[in-house]
Every structure is written in C-alpha cells, then in structure tokens.
Amino acid sequence: MNTATGIIRALNSGIKHIATKRFTLRYPEEKLKFVGDGYQFDPSTGVGIAGLKGRHMLFHDHCTGCQLCSIACEGVAEAIAMVKVPEEQKQNKKSIMPQIDYGKCVFCGLCVDACPFYALYMTNDYELSSFSKEGLIYTPAQLQVKPFVAQDSEIQISDRGATHG
Amino acid sequence: MTAQLPPGLALHKVDERIMTLNVGPQHPGSGHMRLIVQIDGDYIVACDPDPGYVHRGEEKMAEYRNYVTNIPHLERPVIHDSCNILYPYVLGVEELLGIEVPERAKYIRVIASELNRCIYTMYWLAIYGIFLGHSTMFMWPAGDRELLIDLMEKMTGARVTHAHFVPGGVRNDLPPNFEDVCLRQVNYFEKRIKEYAAVFYDNPILVSRTRDTGVLSRQDAIGYGTTGSVLRASGVDYDLRVKEPYDVYDELDVHTNVMKEGDSYARSKVPWLDMIESCNIIRQTLQKMPKSGSVRVKLKPNPKTKGLESVYKRVESGRGSLGCYIVSDAKVEPYRVKLSVPSFRNLIALPNLLRGEKLGNMPSVYWSLNYWPVEADR
Numbered sequence: 381m382n383t384a385t386g387i388i389r390a391l392n393s394g395i396k397h398i399a400t401k402r403f404t405l406r407y408p409e410e411k412l413k414f415v416g417d418g419y420q421f422d423p424s425t426g427v428g429i430a431g432l433k434g435r436h437m438l439f440h441d442h443c444t445g446c447q448l449c450s451i452a453c454e455g456v457a458e459a460i461a462m463v464k465v466p467e468e469q470k471q472n473k474k475s476i477m478p479q480i481d482y483g484k485c486v487f488c489g490l491c492v493d494a495c496p497f498y499a500l501y502m503t504n505d506y507e508l509s510s511f512s513k514e515g516l517i518y519t520p521a522q523l524q525v526k527p528f529v530a531q532d533s534e535i536q537i538s539d540r541g542a543t544h545g
Numbered sequence: 546m547t548a549q550l551p552p553g554l555a556l557h558k559v560d561e562r563i564m565t566l567n568v569g570p571q572h573p574g575s576g577h578m579r580l581i582v583q584i585d586g587d588y589i590v591a592c593d594p595d596p597g598y599v600h601r602g603e604e605k606m607a608e609y610r611n612y613v614t615n616i617p618h619l620e621r622p623v624i625h626d627s628c629n630i631l632y633p634y635v636l637g638v639e640e641l642l643g644i645e646v647p648e649r650a651k652y653i654r655v656i657a658s659e660l661n662r663c664i665y666t667m668y669w670l671a672i673y674g675i676f677l678g679h680s681t682m683f684m685w686p687a688g689d690r691e692l693l694i695d696l697m698e699k700m701t702g703a704r705v706t707h708a709h710f711v712p713g714g715v716r717n718d719l720p721p722n723f724e725d726v727c728l729r730q731v732n733y734f735e736k737r738i739k740e741y742a743a744v745f746y747d748n749p750i751l752v753s754r755t756r757d758t759g760v761l762s763r764q765d766a767i768g769y770g771t772t773g774s775v776l777r778a779s780g781v782d783y784d785l786r787v788k789e790p791y792d793v794y795d796e797l798d799v800h801t802n803v804m805k806e807g808d809s810y811a812r813s814k815v816p817w818l819d820m821i822e823s824c825n826i827i828r829q830t831l832q833k834m835p836k837s838g839s840v841r842v843k844l845k846p847n848p849k850t851k852g853l854e855s856v857y858k859r860v861e862s863g864r865g866s867l868g869c870y871i872v873s874d875a876k877v878e879p880y881r882v883k884l885s886v887p888s889f890r891n892l893i894a895l896p897n898l899l900r901g902e903k904l905g906n907m908p909s910v911y912w913s914l915n916y917w918p919v920e921a922d923r
Contacts, residue, residue, distance in 0.1 A: 386749035393743040394681060403688050412695075415720040419702045426843035428717030433702040455614035488617040488708040493716070502702070535695055537733045542692065 400541035405533055410544060413531040418503040419489050423496045433487045435505040436480055438523035440465075442499035445474035452494035459484035460491060465520055477520035482508050504529040563590055568907070570598045576918040580895075580911070584904055592899040594892055600922040607882035611847055612638050615882070617708050622886070622920040624705050626665035628657045629862035630920070631710045633869035634882070636791060636858040638712040641873050642848050650714035650841060651792040652834040656727070657700060657709055658860075659823040659830070663734070664693050665863035666816045669915060673813055674745065676908040677754060682745050689737050692730045699723060712848070714841035724831050735824040738817065746814055755809040759898035759910035762807060769894045772887045773865020774819065774915050778804045778811035785861040797829050809906075812913035816863070847877040864888055864915045888921040 405412065416431035445462065453460040462476040478491075478500070492500050505527035510516050533544040562585050569579040579595040603622060607615050619634055620627035632654070639646060667686040674682025694704050699720055701707035709716050745751055761771070766779035776783055784801040786794045802818035804811035850873040859868035865887030872881040891914045898910050 383749040386747055386752075389743045390745075390748045390750075393740060403691070415699045415723075419717070425839075427839070427841045430700065430717045430720040430723075431702055432698065452614070455610035456617050486617055486706070487703060488706070489702065489716070490613065490617070490708070535692065535730065537729055542730075542733055 401538075401543040403542055403544065405544040410533045411530045412544075413534040414504050414529075418501055419492060420501045421489075421492045421495065423498070428489070428493065431502070432504045432506065433489045433502045434529075435482070435503055435508055435518070435527060436491070436523055437501045437503045437526060438478065438520055439499045439501075440470040440477065440520065440524055442497045443472055443477050443520075444497055444499075445472040445476040446497070447476075448494045448496065449478050449491035449500055452490045456488055456490060457484045457486045459486075463520065469521060478523070479520060480518050480523065482516040482518060483513055503527055504531070562586075566904075570595075576916065578918045578921075580907070582899070582904070582907070587903050587905070589899045589902050589904060589907070592896045594895050596889070596892065596918060596921050598922065599919045601919075603923045604882055604884060608878060608880065611877045612642075612712055612879065613844070615879070616711060617706070619882075619884075620706055620708065622884075622923045623665065623862075623917055625668045626661050626863045626917075627706050627708075628654075628661040628710060629665075629860060630867060630884075632658060632791075632860040632862075633858040633867055634871070635710045635712055636860070637856045637869050637871040640856045640858065641850050641854055641871060642712060642844075644713045644842055644844070646714050646792075647839040647842065648793075649718075649835045649838040652830050653700075653715050653719060653840060654710060654792055655794065655797070655830050656827055656834075657697070657707070657715070659827050660693050660697055660700075661707075662863040663820050663823050664690055664697065666820050667693070669816065669863075669912075669917075670741075670813075673912045676912055677751065679745065679748075679751065682741070685737075685741065685744075689734060692734045692737075696723075696727055696730055699726065711841065711844075713844050714839075716841070718840045724834075728828065728831055731824050731827050735821060738820055741817065746817065752810060754906070755813060755909050755913070756806075758809045758902060758906045759812075759913065760806070760808045761812075761894055761898055763805075765894070765897065766807065769890075769897075771865070771891050771894050773861070773863075773891070774815040775812055775891045775894065776865065777802060778815045779807035780805040785859060785866050789859070791858070791860055793830075793833075796833065797826055799826060809909045809913040812915070813909075816915060849873070849877050850875055853880075859885070862887060864917060864920070865891065884923055886920045886923060888915075888917045892916055892921060 414432045418431040419433045420429040447462050450460040450462050459481045460478045463479040465475055465477050492502055536543055536545050563583050566582045568582055577599040581593040582589055583591045620631045623630050667690040671683045671686040698704050701709040761779050763780045766776050782801050782803050786799045787801055800822055802815055853874050855872040857870045859866050867887055868885035870883040871879050874880040
C-alpha cells in the first residue's frame with residue numbers, strides 16, 4: 381500500500397466516527413449502574429457476593445465487637461479503629477464498634493470477608509469526598525445509614541457503537 | 546568535585562562533541578525513571594537507564610504480612626494488570642499450602658487475567674500513541690478500555706485494584722447474567738480494536754517512524770533474557786500460556802503471535818495481536834466454564850506450612866513472564882517473597898537498542914519495550 385492510500389484510509393476511519401454515538405458518561409448528571417447491592421460476604425459458604433466495593437455499612441444489631449475486621453485491616457490500611465459507642469445507641473457486650481477512616485481505606489473488602497456475623501457489608505456509595513480529613517472518618521452511627529445511590533446509565537451496544545444509555 | 550556528589554548525580558566526563566542529557570525522572574516521556582543519554586549531535590551514543598525512583602519495598606513488606614493480607618499491596622506495582630501480578634503469588638501459596646482450587650474458580654481466573662491483560666495493553670497503547678504524537682490513538686484506547694473496566698467492576702467490585710484472587714480460588718462468584726454481558730462487550734471490543742489497524746498500525750506515518758528503529762535480533766533477545774512481547778516480536782515463539790500452561794490454559798486453544806522483524810513496529814504490534822487472541826480465549830473460556838459450582842475453598846485463618854518450603858511459579862502477564870518465588874518457614878508470614886518482573890528484564894535491552902538511533906526515535910523505542918517503571922522497581 382502506498383503512502384497516499386494509507387493516509388486516506390487512516391483519515392477515513394476517523395471520519396466514520398462522526399456518525400457514531402457519544403461513548404462518554406456525563407458523570408455528575410448521569411451515574412453508572414452497578415450490579416447488585418454492593419459487595420457482601422456469606423460466612424457460611426465462605427464466598428462473597430459480587431458487587432461494588434464502596435462505602436461500608438454496619439449493622440449494629442449484628443456487631444459483637446469481636447474486632448476481626450480491625451485485625452484484618454491491620455496489615456492492609458489500618459483504617460478500622462474500634463471505638464466506644466455512646467450510651468444511647470445500640471450496644472454489644474464490649475460496647476465497641478468499628479470506625480472507618482476513608483482517608484486510609486483501600487476498598488479491598490478483606491474486612492467484609494473477616495466478619496463472621498453478617499454485620500459489615502459494602503454498599504454502592506463511592507462519592508466520599510470531603511473538605512476535611514475529619515470528614516472522612518465515619519463513626520459507627522454514620523456507617524449505620526444506608527446510602528441512596530442514583531444509578532441510571534449502563535453500557536449499551538448497538539450498530540452505531542457503544543454508549544452509556 | 547565529582548567524588549562528593551551522591552552516585553546517582555555524579556557528572557559524566559564528556560568530550561567536546563558529546564553532550565549528556567537527562568531524560569526524566571519528572572518528564573512523562575520517560576515514566577518514573579531517568580534515562581541518562583549521551584548524544585553526539587542528533588544521534589545517541591550511549592544510554593544508561595536509571596530506574597529505582599518508585600521503589601516501594603513490596604518484597605520486604607510481604608515478609609511482615611500473612612498470606613492473605615499480602616494481596617492488596619502486592620498488586621500495587623501494576624495496578625492496571627493487578628490480577629496478573631497476583632497470579633503467580635496465589636498459585637505459589639496454593640502449592641505451599643496444598644490447596645486444590647475448584648474448577649469454576651480456575652476459569653474465572655482465566656477470564657479476569659485475560660481482561661486485565663487487555664486493560665493493561667490498552668493503557669500502554671494509549672501512552673504509546675500519545676508519545677508518537679498520535680492523539681487519536683490516545684483517545685480511542687482510553688475510551689475503549691472502559692468496556693473491559695466495566696466488566697471487571699461487575700466481576701470484582703473494583704475498577705482498578707481488584708484484590709480478586711485469593712489462595713483457594715476467587716473472592717466472589719460471577720454476578721448473574723455476566724456471561725451474556727461479557728460476550729457482548731468483548732465482541733464489540735474486538736471489533737473496535739480491529740479498527741485500530743487502519744488508523745494506527747497501517748498508517749504510513751507510524752510505519753515510517755517505527756520501522757527499522759531499535760532492532761533487536763533474535764540472538765540478542767534470547768541473550769538478554771527479554772520476555773513477553775519483546776521476545777515474540779524478535780521471532781521467538783515463547784508464551785508461558787502455551788509452554789507451561791497453568792490453571793486451565795492447557796484446555797484452551799491459545800495461539801502465539803510471533804513477528805520476525807524485532808523493530809519498534811513489531812514490538813508495538815504484538816501486544817495488539819495478543820489482545821485479539823485474548824478475546825478468543827475469553828470466548829472459549831465462557832463456553833467451557835462449568836455453569837455452577839464452588840469458586841473458593843475455605844481456608845483456615847492464618848494458614849501456614851509445616852516446615853521450610855519454597856516454590857517458584859510464573860505466569861504470562863501483559864508484559865511477559867512474571868515469576869514469584871516464595872519461601873515459607875512454618876510461620877503465618879512468608880519468609881521471603883521475590884517477584885521476578887518482566888519490565889526489568891526488558892529494560893536490559895534498552896541501551897543496545899538506542900545506540901546509534903536518533904534522539905527523536907527514543908520514545909518509540911523506549912515505550913515499545915512495554916516497560917512499566919513501578920513494576921521494575923517494585
């Protein structure tokens with residue numbers, strides 16, 4: 381193939397893309413759709429359930445304060461600290477529950493794998509930015525709240541190319 | 546005067562014609578490393594690669610963590626290829642602890658590994674394109690990567706560092722309906738990357754810039770101990786997926802792409818051909834995979850070996866053969882973890898490839914080595 385044909389072919393393949401759909405996700409307005417309700421773990425079978433590894437969710441009525449999540453995090457990020465829960469909240473025997481510092485967390489989910497009491501899950505919430513370092517530390521009371529995550533866009537493939545819905 | 550300077554900063558004695566040039570470590574054209582280049586006019590006389598700027602002590606860190614806690618940090622050297630850098634470690638630990646992995650988990654690992662190889666190669670291709678001044682080749686791979694990252698996100702729950710492989714299988718089963726989505730997106734991905742031929746690989750401008758630059762002969766490629774796409778581009782038929790199949794690669798039909806030229810063009814084309822081959826492998830895997838079954842063997846907490854044992858495992862990563870040597874001494878932590886990385890081996894060939902080249906050809910030769918600085922420094 382000579383040079384002129386090659387250059388024309390290259391230009392032509394670019395020009396064809398004028399007709400294709402826009403692939404980019406317009407992020408703050410559109411948000412990606414995830415599979416399932418976040419990463420969960422079933423200790424009876426020892427296998428996880430697929431989902432996004434986002435912010436954790438703590439079930440206060442299941443947590444026994446056994447510190448296994450904190451021990452699992454020790455070699456990874458040291459993001460989990462066991463803190464005293466206030467009197468008016470739900471208590472366990474040791475009255476301690478995990479507090480997670482998202483400035484350190486790497487979202488590997490090994491803490492979820494370590495929990496034998498179905499108390500710690502990961503949700504689809506990934507928008508955790510904060511103006512201060514203190515704002516990234518989530519107390520047991522904050523972790524109890526189930527986040528609302530908007531999900532609307534999924535990759536769709538047609539003859540005119542792929543697009544985010 | 547020169548003796549008081551630290552060794553890395555020592556000034557080179559040069560004659561009047563030859564100038565020493567530091568390329569990097571900050572300039573993106575070199576990655577996180579420095580190339581000390583001596584030039585005579587426009588031609589490179591000698592090149593001395595100076596890696597080590599992103600050394601993280603991964604191997605030492607691995608000695609203080611147990612076999613499972615090691616996983617999140619060991620995949621950090623190559624975050625875009627995190628499944629493949631974890632693969633030899635996980636295989637090694639499984640052999641040390643005597644774990645038999647379920648059949649379905651092996652297939653899931655192959656899918657994750659091939660998807661990761663493509664994700665890495667697309668990222669590399671985007672960088673290769675932009676350093677040759679081809680902006681379209683930066684935008685297209687960076688966009689089409691999203692198709693596969695989306696699959697990895699559905700599969701593992703993370704877009705980049707997955708922490709998906711564990712000794713004994715994988716962390717979680719595939720989500721429902723994954724096979725259909727995977728097949729659809731991989732087919733479209735393959736169709737897309739085949740379009741790159743017209744705009745990039747058959748583009749006369751690219752061919753004229755990369756043909757016959759940095760030629761590595763077959764003899765030299767074997768002699769320097771290069772691996773992966775660099776070795777295959779020099780005409781050596783060597784792929785660990787075929788030569789030493791691990792997990793279920795022996796049941797799959799893997800074709801090795803070999804090119805004879807050994808120049809920058811061949812080195813940049815072989816990874817692209819490998820991506821098309823990866824799509825074939827994923828399609829075969831989805832067909833042959835058991836539809837249900839266990840994906841993870843339950844391990845005891847803090848598993849350890851009986852006595853002093855060692856194991857060496859290697860896999861074919863996105864850059865070449867990646868080995869992991871683990872020594873265990875009956876403790877919960879490994880005694881030693883040694884990563885033998887392909888990037889560092891391929892870098893050895895660089896001074897010879899650049900000798901006599903024009904300085905303007907340096908990016909095309911350097912990036913064609915499929916080099917990842919963080920992995921080389923680990």
